Amino acid sequence: xxxxxxKGLLIPAATLALMAGLTTPALADAATTxxxxxxxxxxxxxxxxxGPPAEPEETDLIEVADPEASTxxxxxxxxxxxxxxxxxxxxxxxxxxxxxxGGKFHKGVGPTNSNYNGTSRTAKSRFEAEVTxxxxxxxxxxxxxxxxxxxxEIEHEYSVNLSLELTAKLGNVITVDTPAKKTTHAKYGVxxxxxxxxxxxxxxxxxTTPKKTITSYTPYRVGWYIWES
Numbered sequence: 001x002x003x004x005x006x007k008g009l010l011i012p013a014a015t016l017a018l019m020a021g022l023t024t025p026a027l028a029d030a031a032t033t034x035x036x037x038x039x040x041x042x043x044x045x046x047x048x049x050x051g052p053p054a055e056p057e058e059t060d061l062i063e064v065a066d067p068e069a070s071t072x073x074x075x076x077x078x079x080x081x082x083x084x085x086x087x088x089x090x091x092x093x094x095x096x097x098x099x100x101x102g103g104k105f106h107k108g109v110g111p112t113n114s115n116y117n118g119t120s121r122t123a124k125s126r127f128e129a130e131v132t133x134x135x136x137x138x139x140x141x142x143x144x145x146x147x148x149x150x151x152x153e154i155e156h157e158y159s160v161n162l163s164l165e166l167t168a169k170l171g172n173v174i175t176v177d178t179p180a181k182k183t184t185h186a187k188y189g190v191x192x193x194x195x196x197x198x199x200x201x202x203x204x205x206x207x208t209t210p211k212k213t214i215t216s217y218t219p220y221r222v223g224w225y226i227w228e229s
Contacts, residue, residue, distance in 0.1 A: 045223045045225075046174065046226060047226065048176075048227060049226060049227045052112075052185070052227060053106040053107075054105060055105075056138065056194075056217060058140050061138040061140055062140070063137075064136050065136070067136065067137055067147035067164040067165070069146065090202045090204055090205070091202070091204075092201070092203055093202055094145040094149075094200075095144060095199065095200055095202060095208075096143065096145045096153050096198070097153065097197055097198050098153055098157040098195055098197040099213075101196075102195060102196070103193075104191050104192065104220075105192050105193075105194060106189055106190070106225040107189050107190050107191075107192060107217075108187040109129070109131055109132075109133040109168040109190065110129060110131035110133070110168075111130060112186070113130075113185070113186045114183055114185045114186075115127070116178075116183040117179065117182055119180055120180050121180055122179055122180060123178050123180075124175055124178070125175065125176055125177070127173070127175075127186040127188075127224070128171060128172070129170055129172040129173075130170065131168075131170055132167065132170040133168055134167045134168075135166055135167075135168065135189065135219055136165040136219065137164060137165075137192075137216060139217075140213075140215045142199060142212035144199045147216075148164055150214070154195050154218065158195075160220070161220065162193065162218045163219045165219065166190045166220075167222070168188055169222075172188060174186065176226055182228050183228065183229050184228055185229065186224055186226050187224070187225045188223075188224055189223075189225065190219050190222050190223075192218055192219050192220065193218055194215065194217055196213060196215055197214050197216070198213060199212055
């Protein structure tokens with residue numbers, strides 16, 4: 001069978017079917033091509049911060065080498081209320097109680113990378129992590145429990161997911177926009193959350209040692225910190 005066109009040409013029906021089929025792949029490609037949506041973590045990594053990463057304000061921080069090491073004191077069960085002063089007997093041991101949560105702090109691993117855009121238009125800057133390193137917990141002096149028990153109390157109180165240690169790995173790559181005549185700085189490392197709490201010890205008669213304020217920085221994710229100058 002043939003079909004007559006408006007100009008009087010006879011075109012076999014099979015040819016018309018073939019011509020129609022040729023348009024199908026283009027339509028299929030257009031339907032399946034979708035923009036890549038960044039995850040929340042990626043969006044945070046590429047966000048331009050107002051300046052270099054802030055340093056912890058405390059000067060007595062201790063980097064915890066082994067968060068599971070015992071302090072030699074029995075630890076209070078996570079989430080268990082403290083006994084009242086009328087209690088007849090207490091199990092001697094250390095206690096940590098979270099009291100407040102602070103902001104996030106970035107601990108860099110390896111050198112800060114920088115790229116200057118000397119052109120008159122926005123350009124892409126590509127940065128790659130140059131080392132692999134682990135970042136753990138930092139805590140001020142006076143903690144009466146294991147660092148892992150402190151982290152468990154914080155997670156229980158604030159419903160957050162934390163880690164005792166995270167590894168920032170060699171070769172991680174990020175690409176960001178650098179405005180004209182600006183320098184983009186990029187530092188790879190580990191984000192940590194700041195918390196405060198009270199730590200003390202119970203005696204068997206339920207009296208306690210003085211309560212000391214403890215500041216801690218605990219890892220929660222690996223990522224980049226970006227700023228411009």
